Amino acid sequence: MSRRVFAAAVLGGTAAVALGGCSSGAAGPPGPSAKETGDGGVDEEEALARAYTFLDRRVDEAAGGARQGLPRSYTGGWMERHHSTVAFTYDVALTVIAYCARGNETDLRRAGALAGTLLALQEGDAAGDGRIRQSYASGRVTAAGGLPAVAAAGSFTGAQAWTGLALLHVHRAAGGTPYLAGARRLAAWIQDHTASATGTPGYTGGLPASGPPLTWKSTEHNIDVAAFFRRLADVGGDRAWADRSAVATGFLDALWDAEGPAFWTGTGTDGATVNRSPVPEDPQSWSFLATGEARHAGSLDWALDHLAAEDGGFSGVSVSDADTSKVWFEGTAHMAAALRRRGGDGDGERADRLLATLRAAQADAPNADGYGIVAASSDGLRTGDGDTLYASLHTGTTAWFALAGLGADPFLLDA
Template structure:
């Protein structure tokens, strides 16, 4: 399960095994400290005192059911068709509960993921950006509608009036595992936004907020509507008030849990998001305060750089010491997309080689059908060392070390295309083709709001169950976030550098 992204440090688990049959990875990976999970923006941000492992198990429910194109006109037509089907999935995921009102967000995963009608804030920010890549009136209307829904959530929180957004919301009715019905759509009967309390998705992460702010700022540019800029400024202000720190490593902290307790960690990925958000706010408002905040976030990110092996560490647990493992993929790719610096672009090569995976049916615990294979990258260095003999979490399957994380594979493809170095386009082309094959063949028969999806529409989050190393997993369920990132990569749209 997931909501968004963001890595930091956290308690280590003892069930990680550094087995001799793990893939061969060098360039600094083998020198890292013992791998263990860490809190993530994708980890639940519920009330203090609830353990992440217990919440992850509860959220999982019962047992989880789980050829390259050329540059010819046929290949281009195939890619256009794949993009059209991806847009069709995003539309279906947004329209799963139309009988509960026009004001709505997009369900993040298909029903089979057992997260019911959960709509993660991060996924909906991505959906806004992806709808805009269509360059159609329908895509524009959907993006604006989702932007207005985020503003509604910001202005109608059941507890706070400070500009925050929660980790996730409910967008349709369901009966929870304990038998208690959740009857409302996105807007509750009392007019408040329907926060995802059942799973503990009640906290607020800086990274989620940053992505929502990026989406709103993009809408402000595309529409000229002041309300979207005002919402993005409120987000930036909330982050400054609740995330700013003067600790030695600086930057911005993780956010707050559901009890509004500030979390002590700082994430490289979150601060990368802020480089993008604060930069956009500086340009749109003309206020120099945002340039200073952008510089503060960027300085933190640059302190996470490992110059010898050429990758970025995950962040810090205490603001003093760098957390050196696990090393996630998106701190390598998003940094390039946001920083636009050749000095750090070697992080893409690290991700492309050290996190590379090839999933096929003969891999241990693979769920890929016979005769199919998918290339890409996995979530983190810990994913390559996952214990294949134990479930990822209670009620979940055992991991495939070679499971492809398609969202991250799309990050990498887009970043390679942005860098445009020798061989980058060819590698990106293969990665995008792999994602398009996955959309074609994986996740069949899945639904949103019990409604059948368009055929071959929507990218699954992973080719097979994979352990992120951060306390949660990814599975072959069609996913708004993965589908949106595919569209950004396919259309060469960099959301982190306006």
């Protein structure tokens, strides 16, 4: 169910592709320690620039072959020791969106190259139906016409929607009909394979690598679909996608607990029975980022209160209420971005504190390199859905930090 799940196949060194004219990705000087800044903080502009340098290095080490390869999601720590060379599609999409958000010439070149590989993977997929897979092998693709190998063959709804959002961001930033056409194919796949009127109308989890379709519905996935379909309607002018977005938004309304106030996780396999455990962070922050609905804005306060976590001198939020013993830095960036968008009394200060935590983590968290940001404040953070997160440098977390630092909302095309 989680888009964060570590691929079962841990692949050895593979090959991937070229982005002409980019930096070599050679190691630079170490980043500053938070202690070196004197006031316990790290310069905001420098920290943001270093985050993009980290993304550049991951992208560029997968360049230089016949096609731009995909950047590995995790570096260092537990994940490095277990030889992970997996590129999660969600992380690739976030990296593309982060590049579009800053939007300089080199950023857009890298974003376009990654988006081109995603389009090629969609076009070359064995199913031939417009889907994308959950993860792929990272690294350079040296064979002419070659593509990154599939690592995890499931096609979950959230990954389809995030890939579609990434393609729309590139389309908006750089133009090009192939990106819009690819986004439309992904949207059609979601509609054809996951739309369900059973129980609470909405969108189901997608297709596993094998076996029958997933019949549970995730609040997180429906947020992704609501935003993707709404943006597709805005760009393409097709009212049908706005109507379908409203179905996903209706699912969010049904999973809203006004007494919380918070969003429940989703439904069971019957598509109707509400799943109340664990309660994750991302629906609380993503819902506001995606919809801007004031009536649901209290979910941010619920997350700050119920998912607060402290560990190793860092403070932020955790993945879910199943384990608040460690800080989930990606979710902490979600919250900073959402608070900045909400803009209520004290929200700016709260967001600044969360961003200061992320800058400190960039400098001093376990396995920090001064550039990227690790997934968790220490190893062993349980998500509550069977996964575990580690203090390994993570492209997805770093991209979210970049977006929050810029005040950008990945669910929108104009912010």
